[in-house]
Amino acid sequence: MRALQWHGTRRVAVADDLPVPRIEDPRDAVVRVVRSAICGTDLHPYRGEIAGFTPGTVTGHEFTGVVEAVGPEVHGLRTGDRVVASDIIACGRCRPCHAGWHYQCHRVGLFGYDTVVGARAYAGGHAEYVRVPFADVVLFPIPDDVGDERALFIGDVLATGYACAMGAQVRPGDTVAVVGCGPVGLLALEAAWTLGAARVLAVDPLESRRRRAAERGAHPVPGGPDAAREIADLTDGRGADAVLEAVGTDDALLTALDAVRPRGVVCAVGAHASDAMPLPTRLAFAKEVTLRFAVGDPISDREPLMNLVRGGRIDPTFVVSHRMPLAEAPEAFRLFDSGAAGKVVLIP
Amino acid sequence: MRALQWHGTRRVAVADDLPVPRIEDPRDAVVRVVRSAICGTDLHPYRGEIAGFTPGTVTGHEFTGVVEAVGPEVHGLRTGDRVVASDIIACGRCRPCHAGWHYQCHRVGLFGYDTVVGARAYAGGHAEYVRVPFADVVLFPIPDDVGDERALFIGDVLATGYACAMGAQVRPGDTVAVVGCGPVGLLALEAAWTLGAARVLAVDPLESRRRRAAERGAHPVPGGPDAAREIADLTDGRGADAVLEAVGTDDALLTALDAVRPRGVVCAVGAHASDAMPLPTRLAFAKEVTLRFAVGDPISDREPLMNLVRGGRIDPTFVVSHRMPLAEAPEAFRLFDSGAAGKVVLIP
Amino acid sequence: MRALQWHGTRRVAVADDLPVPRIEDPRDAVVRVVRSAICGTDLHPYRGEIAGFTPGTVTGHEFTGVVEAVGPEVHGLRTGDRVVASDIIACGRCRPCHAGWHYQCHRVGLFGYDTVVGARAYAGGHAEYVRVPFADVVLFPIPDDVGDERALFIGDVLATGYACAMGAQVRPGDTVAVVGCGPVGLLALEAAWTLGAARVLAVDPLESRRRRAAERGAHPVPGGPDAAREIADLTDGRGADAVLEAVGTDDALLTALDAVRPRGVVCAVGAHASDAMPLPTRLAFAKEVTLRFAVGDPISDREPLMNLVRGGRIDPTFVVSHRMPLAEAPEAFRLFDSGAAGKVVLIP
Amino acid sequence: MRALQWHGTRRVAVADDLPVPRIEDPRDAVVRVVRSAICGTDLHPYRGEIAGFTPGTVTGHEFTGVVEAVGPEVHGLRTGDRVVASDIIACGRCRPCHAGWHYQCHRVGLFGYDTVVGARAYAGGHAEYVRVPFADVVLFPIPDDVGDERALFIGDVLATGYACAMGAQVRPGDTVAVVGCGPVGLLALEAAWTLGAARVLAVDPLESRRRRAAERGAHPVPGGPDAAREIADLTDGRGADAVLEAVGTDDALLTALDAVRPRGVVCAVGAHASDAMPLPTRLAFAKEVTLRFAVGDPISDREPLMNLVRGGRIDPTFVVSHRMPLAEAPEAFRLFDSGAAGKVVLIP
Structure with missing residues (x-):
């Protein structure tokens, strides 16, 4: 064959x-x-x-x-x-x-x-x-x-995107941020709509990927160091209710932790492989964050x-x-x- | 004034x-x-x-x-x-x-x-x-x-429809039946979509109401004694995962209990006022049903x-x-x- | 053999x-x-x-x-x-x-x-x-x-008692009523403690069964028409947070519905076999009750x-x-x- | 005054x-x-x-x-x-x-x-x-x-211990590890029992604290680099279903992450204040761990x-x-x- x-x-x-x-x-x-x-x-x-x-x-x-x-x-x-x-x-x-x-x-x-x-x-x-x-x-x-x-x-990939939205406990009316708009991120975005998200903010450094996310109804946010700040601005300073991290790098996870609101949930389905990602526990504790790693x-x-x-x-x-x-x-x-x-x- | x-x-x-x-x-x-x-x-x-x-x-x-x-x-x-x-x-x-x-x-x-x-x-x-x-x-x-x-x-009414879908624990992929397609039922239908329903079956004796439900994407089912059987037929004999009862009569509730699948949930937001609705506990026990009454x-x-x-x-x-x-x-x-x-x- | x-x-x-x-x-x-x-x-x-x-x-x-x-x-x-x-x-x-x-x-x-x-x-x-x-x-x-x-x-019977307490969503600090203190009821009582009940009220018409419940830490309540009233008295008029019904008769279920507080849950694990238990939907709606039938x-x-x-x-x-x-x-x-x-x- | x-x-x-x-x-x-x-x-x-x-x-x-x-x-x-x-x-x-x-x-x-x-x-x-x-x-x-x-x-402290056990989603029958047996850890231990833990493993480097935990029914485990391995041994290699982290240091959190079973939850109520705790995301992803920070x-x-x-x-x-x-x-x-x-x- x-x-x-x-x-x-x-x-x-x-x-x-x-x-x-x-x-x-x-x-x-x-x-x-x-x-x-x-x-x-x-x-x-x-x-x-x-x-x-x-x-x-x-x-x-x-x-x-x-x-x-x-x-x-x-x-x-x-x-x-x-x-x-x-x-x-x-x-x-x-x-x-x-x-x-x-x-x-x-x-x-x-x-x-x-x-x-x-x-x-x-x-x-x-x-x-x-x-x-x-x-x-x-x-x-x-x-x-x-x-x-x-x-x-x-x-x-659909199962992975779905696991991400479920793991982040997206609820009706939520503002959801998706970090990374490759295929998994885009399907996480769709899953967020399915779970009742009122608004999805889609973060990616690539304009072409942001455009695809925008075509699925998301508000595009350029990646990089300002992403979390822009998400704060878009949410009256609060941050996103849930963040779906679909990249798998330390940077993406740090952006997600910055972007999530107090008491919010970050779900990471990117294939993380760091032995020492520098987790800001002070911030995570102050915001009472939940960080979940999930596999589809x-x-x-x-x-x-x-x-x-x-x-x-x-x-x-x-x-x-x-x-x-x-x-x-x-x-x-x-x-x-x-x-x-x-x-x-x-x-x- | x-x-x-x-x-x-x-x-x-x-x-x-x-x-x-x-x-x-x-x-x-x-x-x-x-x-x-x-x-x-x-x-x-x-x-x-x-x-x-x-x-x-x-x-x-x-x-x-x-x-x-x-x-x-x-x-x-x-x-x-x-x-x-x-x-x-x-x-x-x-x-x-x-x-x-x-x-x-x-x-x-x-x-x-x-x-x-x-x-x-x-x-x-x-x-x-x-x-x-x-x-x-x-x-x-x-x-x-x-x-x-x-x-x-x-x-x-929107809060009531939403309470109905939430109370019935609609989950992504569910087949949801709505009993009664007045304004509350129609908004319960919308809430079911918002919570991720894959399919909504809309029961009402009035053709005009069924048509409105169909315009919102639901599959119309005539009310009456055959409604539960038709829902069974539409679900390979299983019944609906969740039933949203938006009428408030004994008959509507009995239809809902007949239409729900084993281990399913019926949520009633109709303003029930019976002192002795004839509940078939044998059926409810055999199917391990949950029946929830909710107010928006x-x-x-x-x-x-x-x-x-x-x-x-x-x-x-x-x-x-x-x-x-x-x-x-x-x-x-x-x-x-x-x-x-x-x-x-x-x-x- | x-x-x-x-x-x-x-x-x-x-x-x-x-x-x-x-x-x-x-x-x-x-x-x-x-x-x-x-x-x-x-x-x-x-x-x-x-x-x-x-x-x-x-x-x-x-x-x-x-x-x-x-x-x-x-x-x-x-x-x-x-x-x-x-x-x-x-x-x-x-x-x-x-x-x-x-x-x-x-x-x-x-x-x-x-x-x-x-x-x-x-x-x-x-x-x-x-x-x-x-x-x-x-x-x-x-x-x-x-x-x-x-x-x-x-x-x-232990699985049945456990299903009852789980089905009634007993939470830490709850006051739980058990209706029927036979073996299933007694094990439902134990399961309620396991789930964090602060207090268990045990209803049975038989003094010997109430005594067994009391030996397991429950407060005994004689069965009959006054049971729900006594439970109200014991809860500042509110009713029990969760009621575990372990008898299987219409009367037991009616007592349970009377005894539960507004927004509370009744879980029935008794083998109900009625075709027309007279459910007071007016009361159930007014109290926004959840009634769950469960099998261990x-x-x-x-x-x-x-x-x-x-x-x-x-x-x-x-x-x-x-x-x-x-x-x-x-x-x-x-x-x-x-x-x-x-x-x-x-x-x- | x-x-x-x-x-x-x-x-x-x-x-x-x-x-x-x-x-x-x-x-x-x-x-x-x-x-x-x-x-x-x-x-x-x-x-x-x-x-x-x-x-x-x-x-x-x-x-x-x-x-x-x-x-x-x-x-x-x-x-x-x-x-x-x-x-x-x-x-x-x-x-x-x-x-x-x-x-x-x-x-x-x-x-x-x-x-x-x-x-x-x-x-x-x-x-x-x-x-x-x-x-x-x-x-x-x-x-x-x-x-x-x-x-x-x-x-x-009781609210904090309780938040820890609730945040870690302790369920009936769980094996729960408590990391740190000061007052908060001891009360987290009590909360774990209240939520139905079948077994509590209590980790602390101080013998006096382990003894107090043992008096509350826990199995004592010396702290330090071998704690997670001992917990693995005590759980047929699986790890603890839930880990309650009541210290607030990077080391305690790393022990918790090592000790938790796949798909388990770590809840940290210690007052973490690190800007770069070295999180092993490879391990966390492989085990699909949930890490929650909570304040009582x-x-x-x-x-x-x-x-x-x-x-x-x-x-x-x-x-x-x-x-x-x-x-x-x-x-x-x-x-x-x-x-x-x-x-x-x-x-x-």
Whole structure:
């Protein structure tokens, strides 16, 4: 089959002769991919930021497709079912899974991401076929009246944006600030509207991203050192009721903490990786702030998300800027890496 | 001043020579009315359903206006402020008020409703001027960029619809049924969207009301004995996640209990007045239902509501069907009583 | 094997020659019973209140034991494990199960209760051995340092009492009323303490039951028409913040609704079976009451419950009044039916 | 009157000739102090850690007493009422006060603490009399059957411990870790029990403090670099469900973040004052942690707290180690500063 493989920093290539995956475990399914996407997370190995990433890894953790085969212990799925996959792989049977904390699963994994998350590597969705472990946990059927692309992002970025708004406890009438207007930030913005935000302030240093946020009804705020002050000005000096941080850097988090009102909540879904972010505890204590770190959970949240997509409340496809054949995936990665694209969808 | 007075069953009349109210208590304000509205609740005395209602009562509990005078113990309000009044009068200082339960205030009242609610009668808002007790609790400033009519319903029907959706714990992705598509039901419907409903099913026996609900995005369901079955059909047999009951009759509540899914919530904001509604506890127990009775609370909820109105998330004026001068209030009552109108706004 | 069988109204008998159950389905386990108990629910067939109850049914839905055999699709359980069973049988895989609503499971059942709950009958725990379907969902391991009898009630009455207190949203500092001081009521009382109740008022017409409640720190209140008034007197006229209704009759529920304060919550875990309980909606609306019907869910709540038992926060064995050999189960039923006993534990 | 005054680093002295305070504002009351206490917060100026602290300041923000005089705009309080004061002074009328965020009040102050909190200084409670602003907000009546000393700590340390447990969302069955076993930590521990903790692990480097925690039912854990590992060992490697941080240093917060389980909550009520606490965001993100900073709020929480004290659920007086006359307050400060005492109560 055809698939994209990572070979080194900014070196990815399409192979056409990889073996089609097969059922290896009774809980596996094999999915024929219909749509996949490139995620910001994919840029970390692409840019060579992850030491020891295994050459030959088939990348990609956002995909929809059709079930081609199911193992004997997979319940509720049949060959021919249209499905969207969770980016997170979880067993569904351990204690964290029972609590609904799938990213904390004892056997957690991430498609196409080597062993960066979890102890075991799984080939990803930038391919014609994918083997899906714990298939009845990881896959979710797509209703007939929902197209593949509308369902696609439930498996990752929409779930992440939603987790961000939920984690920040957005309430009706709130003024919500979104820090970072990439695809996750834009979908966090949509989720904030869905939860009843009265106003969304969208912070990003890039004018093009602010414009996209403005198209979704947000008030654009340039990033940088003045962002928090501008948010204060826009809120009669109070600050935002909730701040959705979708970048993952120390600076973004500091902006979020500055921008939130007293007793407000900051939810960070950016993939933070600092060992010593300089947290101003004096400020946080004086404002009685809540700071929550969250990871999107497509397994726990897929039902409300599918309902929202199906009911037309959220159409996440607005984040897509390009659609390209899988054969051109290397060019798609270059484009996405350049910052000039929104989501790039790959078609096998 | 001019005002509408109740004189008996379907007997209301405009008087032009009533004294302008004055400050009687240090916490009073006097408001010059700019807009008022007729509420379904007003129909109870109009139809003669309330024994002992005092002739001469100036009716009306929904109004906006301008502060004309404030007592010496009123804080934060000044002459000239544009304000919307809460229909509920509450002192702000008793234990229920401190808990945010204004309808349970030890000194609760309702404008223009004699002593039906609370021990003391207060003249209402179908008038050129109103005396407002506990003014800094009962009145809420209207921002400059919000028109009177958009603010008007925060004081009653919008707050009631919102309380209904909040009380029913509508969550993102829910399928919500609204039983009764009068003004309160329609605003409950809007509130359900605001809280993230993926789908709203709107039940009413009147085609005209269902059509209005459909214009707000709801799926219309004829009322009557088949309503719950149709809702089951529309939800793969499950029932609605939340049911907003905005009628106030035994039948409506029974429909709501039939229509709700197992573990779902029914919130009733209709003014129930039965002493022995035949509750099917067997069904309620088998489905593990929650049944909540709620009264709208414009005092507690006015800030999120004003934010939602100001931010354009909810424009409650769509419920208005007629605007008439106060001088024609008797005709307005006849019209409203006939069922042929939505909200009727009176202009002094 | 030995087991108790129901043969008709107040006719139960021990048989010694029943076949030991075997694995019939890959998800089954067989459990050797160590302790079982008689539940109030068992009295309904005993008293002939359930038409069509199948003669020969092995009764009992509260039991602990040791796993004797497990089917090939049972995960996480091994022969020799000490376990407590949930009274509710649930598949763990349907949509209600995924939502954590095990009593709403599409394949729900109740041990030893014929087809009163669910479509399929399962032999019960008043026996030496029980076949347990969906074993990894229905059984829960008992830690080494927790004795069988302390664990036993997690499978039913303790879970029910806990669901009652949780459903009534007991909060720290609350005054809680418990209506009905049988075993479920007494454990609801304990759960109320666990959730931070400052005061518990225990209503029961029987002096012996009130005394047991008083021994657990509650203030006893005689049942009957004056109960609500006495609760009002004990709360400065306000009523109880939360009322835990553990009887299941119309009268008990009416007392609960009378006794609860405005904006309070009544949670009913009694097995209500009325088709037309005369609900005073006027009162419920005026007080803005929440009425919740709940069924205990040992599957969802077993982890906190086991933690509370293990940590010594709750020792549910105080409800046990008698321990008898299984061979004397008919006498045990007579005793329990007479009202003279608390929980009766049977030892195979 | 007699009062204690701060004159400089470790220089406090009793004066006997200070003027008795009088009503200065219509919302004032004057309270004759019956009991006061020294708080850890008082040690900051005592130790000279607060630049610019005004010499002559009468210290102390924990006190109970009897109302001697009330201003004309004080509602619900009368001369002779026994009261406990909130340490936080709040107006009750601004927007944060209406939201119940009294520490964020636009006119916030702290008795006896100069202008460290808020813009205005108020003489404190280590005195025979205190002037209390916004008296009907700041003072809370003590029921006849509650002694002064049992009520005293509702005004500060008990409210702080309670806010900590509430902020950490302690749930029934949780394993809770308390970091820091001074008076606040010990009362946070009690609050954790009240909320249903199954187990409390109490971390402190001082053996004497661990022993006090153990007397309250906690499992003692020595502080230092191994604390988090020991907590992991005690929880099968998982970590504590909730961590109550009652120290206020970077190290304590890092221990808390290490000790909490994935998806757990850390609530910090220690008075943090770092500008760059080195937050390990990688860890926080991987564990999806919530970190909440909270300040005790005796105004919002006094009713449940008084109920808990009155009902005997919490007796906070166990934290008292010494009772001394006000005349010996300098000696009391020396003792408290030495770390050899629990709470020291002063009797005028």
